[in-house]
Amino acid sequence: MGRTEKKPVRLMLLVFAVILALAGCGKANEPAAGTTETGGEKAAEESxxxxxxxxxxxxxxxxxxxxxxxxxxxxxxxxxxxxxxxxxxxxxxxxxxxxxxxxxxxxxxxxxxxxxxxxxxxxxxxxxxxxxxxxxxxxxxxxxxxxxxxxxxxxxxxxxxxxxxxxxxxxTTNQQIVPAVSWLLENRGKKFYLLGSDYVFPRTANKIIKEQLKAEGGEMAGEEYTPLGHTDYSTIISKIKAAKPDVVFNTLNGDSNVAFFKQLKDAGITSKDLTTLSVSVAEEEIRGIGTDVLAGHLAAWNYFETTDxxxxxxxxxxxxxxxxxxxxxxxxxxxxxxxxxxxxxxxxxxxxxxxxxxxxxxxxxxxxxxxxxxxxxxxxxxxxKTARIGEVQSDGQFKELWNSGEALKPDPYLKSYPWAASLSSGS
CATH class of the missing domain: 3.40.50.2300 (Response regulator)
Known part of the structure; x- marks a missing residue:
């Protein structure tokens, strides 16, 4: 009696389970819009x-x-x-x-x-x-x-x-700042005055430059920082004149560059009197500052509008x-x-x-x-990236004076420079 009575019950349960399984498929297992069939709901969530x-x-x-x-x-x-x-x-x-x-x-x-x-x-x-x-x-x-x-x-x-x-x-620095400093030391002089805006980039960049100058025979003439948006550079320009550097390495950013370069010109200092190399003044900033002010000054970048x-x-x-x-x-x-x-x-x-x-x-x-x-x-x-140094021309464009000849492998922690060992804090 036992076995023959259980068969219909088992059959009914089996049929019921199949129905439930089929009902569970339907729309829930169809691919959502914007997903693939292999992705399902997980792909929809990721998307x-x-x-x-x-x-x-x-x-x-x-x-x-x-x-x-x-x-x-x-x-x-x-x-x-x-x-x-x-x-x-x-x-x-x-x-x-x-x-x-x-x-x-x-x-x-x-x-x-x-x-x-x-x-x-x-x-x-x-x-x-x-x-x-x-x-x-x-x-x-x-x-x-x-x-x-x-x-x-x-x-x-x-x-x-x-x-x-x-x-x-x-x-990163080995593709712009480091080669620019080496080029300046070889071509424009040993005495550097560092001028930057007062935040992370200029302070860290100048920390690197000071170590490089020690290693490559340069010397410091002065170092100044001003807040972003600062517009009065008369006192700093007086200090620069007194220090008589060969180079001003400029890490100012934003509107401060307009004020600095115009006041530098007003003080009677042109690119013929003093080499200024910037790392945040490009063609767009030249438009805002004026070619009459910037002609002859230098910048270090990886691209110029004149790049061929x-x-x-x-x-x-x-x-x-x-x-x-x-x-x-x-x-x-x-x-x-x-x-x-x-x-x-x-x-x-x-x-x-x-x-x-x-x-x-x-x-x-x-x-x-x-x-x-x-x-x-x-x-x-x-x-x-390829490193480049350019000189501002009267038409607002750069004349390329030097490039690295090939794209340089990025070295953000300057591991390939022994003099930078004390600067690197990461891996």
């Missing part, structure tokens, strides 16, 4: 959290559109938006349209951190392109590391930093066509533009906007940038 949903991918653009740094950062924002438009015109990324979410850091470091958090947490962007000053980058860094977002930072900086969530498309590459010719044509023939390009503008294309290439290679997959795909990625071929160093997430 939503990385700005990749439906037929669009949201990306953040975060620069100072107001305040003292707007003179420099607005044009970087313009170049990044142009790159996004160009990529969209070619079909987007992974067949999806890039949608920029633009925010204003307002030349205020806490605001940069706040806006970065908004872009990642609320707007759910796939990546962020932004920043200029090292203070803005330092303020954003813990936000990106906490939320595991991705920042592409486009400006030369003081080095001694790496982050798994930042790609540095501007120069096929990619630069196309970049210039497109930039001036979009924003006006009177607009100029500059190193950070080009580095911001390059950052967008590198991220897009890494996403295509990864087949995903997932941050960890993009980071892996970006290792050793090469691209023919307007400055020349660049490559992402997988170990540091910095670029291989």
């Amino acid at each position: 939503a959290s990385s700005g990749d949903a439906g037929g669009e991918i949201k990306v953040g653009v975060l620069h100072s559109l107001s305040g003292t740094m707007a003179i420099s950062e607005v044009s970087v924002k313009d170049a990044e938006l142009m790159a996004i438009d160009e990529i969209n015109a070619k079909g987007g990324v992974l067949g999806k349209k890039l949608v920029p979410v633009v925010e204003d850091g307002a030349s205020d470091w806490p605001t940069f951190a706040e806006k970065a958090r908004k872009l990642l947490s609320e707007d759910k962007v796939a990546t962020v392109f932004g920043g200029w000053t090292s203070s803005s980058r330092k303020a954003m860094l813990p936000v990106f590391e906490e939320l595991k977002g991705l920042l592409w930072y486009p400006v030369q900086y003081e080095g001694l930093e790496t982050s798994p969530y930042i790609f540095y498309t501007g120069a 590459t096929a990619a630069n010719k196309t970049f210039l044509d497109n930039y001036k066509k979009k924003y006006g023939a009177d607009r100029v390009t500059a190193d950070p503008i080009e580095a911001g533009y390059t950052a967008v294309y590198l991220w897009a290439a890494a996403v295509e290679k990864a087949g995903s906007t997932d941050v960890e997959k993009v980071k892996e795909a970006a290792k050793e990625l090469e691209w023919d940038a307007p400055e020349g071929k660049v490559k992402i160093d997988g170990a540091t997430q910095h670029l291989y």
Whole structure:
């Protein structure tokens, strides 16, 4: 009796289980819009959290559109938006349209951190392109590391930093400051006066320069710092005149450069009397300061508008066509533009906007940038870049006086320089 009575019951239970299993499939197991069949709900969640949903991918653009740094950062924002438009015109990324979410850091470091958090947490962007000053980058860094977002930072900086969530498309010190100091010592004199804005980049850069001067036979004539936005340089210029340096190495940023160079000229000091080399004065700043003031002064960068590459010719044509023939390009503008294309290439290679997959795909990625071929160093997430020194001409452009001849491997901790051993605090 036992076995023959249990068979119908077992059969009914089996049929009931099959019905439940079939009911559990249906729509729940169908691929969500914007995901693949292999991704399912997990892929949908990843897409939503990385700005990749439906037929669009949201990306953040975060620069100072107001305040003292707007003179420099607005044009970087313009170049990044142009790159996004160009990529969209070619079909987007992974067949999806890039949608920029633009925010204003307002030349205020806490605001940069706040806006970065908004872009990642609320707007759910796939990546962020932004920043200029090292203070803005330092303020954003813990936000990106906490939320595991991705920042592409486009400006030369003081080095001694790496982050798994930042790609540095501007120069580190061995690609700009260190070769510039060596060139100046060989060509312009041994006595240096250091002048900078009072924040992270100038103070750290000058710390490096002082060690290099000791090692390479230079000497210090003076060192001064002023707050960002400072406009009265009469006292400092008097000190410079009294010190009689061969070189003023200038790490001022923003509007302060306008005041300093105009007051230097008013004091009767021209480029024929004193060599001034800047690392934050490019073509865009020349427009704001004036060629009558800056002609003959020097700057160290990795790109000038006059850089002779096929990619630069196309970049210039497109930039001036979009924003006006009177607009100029500059190193950070080009580095911001390059950052967008590198991220897009890494996403295509990864087949995903997932941050960890993009980071892996970006290792050793090469691209023919307007400055020349660049490559992402997988170990540091910095670029291989060519160092250049240029002289401001009367037309507002730079005449290249020297370049490194090849793209230099990034060395953010200056490990290849014995004299820098005491400066490096990271790995």
